[in-house]
Amino acid sequence: MTAEEVMHEMAVILDEVAGVSADQVAMDKSFTDDLEVDSLSMVEVVMAAEDKFGVKIPDEEVKNLRTVGDAVNFIVKSS
């Protein structure tokens, strides 16, 4: 999957799990500061992304995923 495709799917997940509208989602946006995804919702986002992309995102990696771009790049690299 390309970064663009992953980013599109991440926007779908963020809308469903946290009510973030797709036009807010961009590579440089921070999950907590910009998109107001709380820590429990972040766990849900990670679980949904793991299911969607067939990857494993370990807990110790999640804290490094500050922005949407961090997550997209991790997923592209792992899948």
Next chain:
Amino acid sequence: MSAHTRVVVTGLGLVTPLGLDVQSTWQAVMDSKSGVRALTEDWASDINSRIAGAIDADLSNVIDKVAARRMDRSSQFAVIAAKQAVADADILSNVDPLRLGVAFGTGIGGLSTVLQQMEILAERGPDRVNPLTVPMIMPNAAAALIELEIGAKAGAHAPVSACATSAEAIAWGTLMIRTGRADVVVVGGTEAVINRLAMAAFAAMRAMSNRNDDPATASRPYDTGRDGFVMSEGAGALVLESLDHAKARNARIYAEIAGYGMTSDAHHIAAPDPDGAGAARAMLAAVADAQSQLSDVVHLNAHATSTPLGDIAEATAVRRAFGSHADRIAVTAPKSSIGHTLGGAGAIESILTILSLVNRVIPKTINISDFDANVELDVVKDAHREIASSEILALNNSFGFGGHNVCIAIRSY
């Protein structure tokens, strides 16, 4: 006895199988409708009781979808009903959050979520369990979510006493205002356990009706053919307010919570005390707490769940408490229309009692084709009955497994 701080009702909210708000539910009760349908879902096919008062309406118009994801269905109903009640009372911009409380319960809680997560745990493992499971299944979830929704900071409580739960919540809210902890309290209760385990479990107790071929008439309190209660789901919410606070802001006042009585049977974990002594004590305590006379009571909204033993035990208790004055109390059993919403019932039925006082009419109990002569009560059954325009006192009974008896005394205002 010194006078209590007077507590009045200034807002109402309902989510029931008869309607997603107060007006539609009351209209359906007045139209003698039943909210009960056949459970045609696959999971119910081998359960003895396959009927329920299920809410089929789409909730997405009345609750935010992301918020709903984080709530058990029982909490969704609770939040919807509470939002209606606070809007009806126009209270949120008219109360100090430090003086605003919550008392809201559920009989069983997030069982449907437990079952969903158990399935995920079994099929996909612990890593796939929803991180919000704990706040979804905790019994205080509804109270906490309402507290968050309305910004209540005086305290949020979640009384739990099976099918007496939300009547007990009304009592706790009244107590919070009387003792000066709050000026306004949102009270009520909710339930949503029309699922395979709860239906199987109540069926195993032989507590539910098996009249599967005729759902609309299955809940038939006081009829000789009654064979158990009908499971239902829903929530009721009331805004309680000190009379002084309500008057100062010129609020519309529906009725007064004049008193309450709460007792326990110490008889059996599930069966009612056939003597009705504990239930009678609750009714007497409610009238005394209202600083009224037994002869002031003109209406009883009964617990009457349509079980063979329970309906008789309550009738016996009424006779025991009121003696010959029982002949002058007009009784109705709204579970004939709604079914039994367990932890939601006390609040839903107190709201119906209040609407009877406001509209001066007692809706008839439906589905009585052969009245049980062992029930020595004046049951409103053939037609709705008008009530006098004078000041009157009505009672609402709620009893729960465990021998919990709660009676709320409501005075017209």
